[in-house]
Amino acid sequence: MALTRWPLLLLTLGLGLAGAQETLEEVPLQQDFDAQKTEGHWLALQLAATHPGLVSPDDPLRLSLHSIRATDQGGLDFLLFWMGQGVCQGLNVTVHPTGLRGQYQGTFEAVGRVLVRVVGTDYESLLLHVRVEQDAETNALWALLARAAPGDPEWLGRFQAYVQQFHLQKVPVFNGNGQCPPPDAWVKP
Numbered sequence: 001m002a003l004t005r006w007p008l009l010l011l012t013l014g015l016g017l018a019g020a021q022e023t024l025e026e027v028p029l030q031q032d033f034d035a036q037k038t039e040g041h042w043l044a045l046q047l048a049a050t051h052p053g054l055v056s057p058d059d060p061l062r063l064s065l066h067s068i069r070a071t072d073q074g075g076l077d078f079l080l081f082w083m084g085q086g087v088c089q090g091l092n093v094t095v096h097p098t099g100l101r102g103q104y105q106g107t108f109e110a111v112g113r114v115l116v117r118v119v120g121t122d123y124e125s126l127l128l129h130v131r132v133e134q135d136a137e138t139n140a141l142w143a144l145l146a147r148a149a150p151g152d153p154e155w156l157g158r159f160q161a162y163v164q165q166f167h168l169q170k171v172p173v174f175n176g177n178g179q180c181p182p183p184d185a186w187v188k189p
Contacts, residue, residue: 026166027129030118033102035070037123042068044173045151046144046159052169064174065145066090073097076104076116119162124148125155127162142168 044065069077075096082089095104095116102118112134119127119142126145131138144159146152163170 024115024117024131027117028119029100030102030120033118033121034123035074035076038068038076038121038126039070040067040147042066042126042145042147043149043151043175044143045146045149046156047171047173048142048159048163048168049171050140050166050168052171065143120155120158122152122155125152127155127159140166140168141171142166 042065063080063082066079066081069079071077071094073096075094078093078095080091080093082091093106093108093114095106095114097103098105098115104116106114106116108114112132115131115133117129117131119129121127124147126143128143128145130141130143132141142159142162144151144155146155162168
């Protein structure tokens with residue numbers, strides 16, 4: 001009798017974990033966010049994802065965030081860079097306001113739709129939720145950024161609480177050594 005209950009228990013557990021991915025309504029949004037105050041260089045201190053296989057420590061192309069810039073239209077430019085086969089390449093990703101302060105979206109051919117939510121910031125630390133929708137698949141990345149390492153322990157605690165709440169998996173962080181990208185890497189969109 002007890003053995004016949006195992007399949008039902010496993011099915012219930014599986015459905016519970018599948019439903020653990022956050023909905024946008026569950027992700028906080030900092031309503032008084034000021035994009036201008038986030039301009040400048042940032043370090044990624046912690047990352048977590050709904051699917052940890054998206055970021056592999058063995059991947060030869062390691063993507064890093066260099067800096068953020070506010071656009072004249074109220075959006076955000078993220079300067080990302082990666083080092084692959086000894087060559088540094090930069091990439092600007094621009095997201096535009098959605099009408100909710102602290103929420104931005106963009107569309108990219110190779111990636112699909114990207115939605116960025118500012119969960120919280122004191123402008124020395126920044127907690128972001130990035131949702132990538134491609135075809136029928138949705139993946140989320142949570143990032144704790146800081147202007148300097150090691151960062152504020154209070155913000156690390158907030159980040160870890162979200163990791164537990166949404167059953168996220170921590171993923172490796174790749175911060176560049178300062179040699180990449182070159183100073184003229186910003187490309188005007």
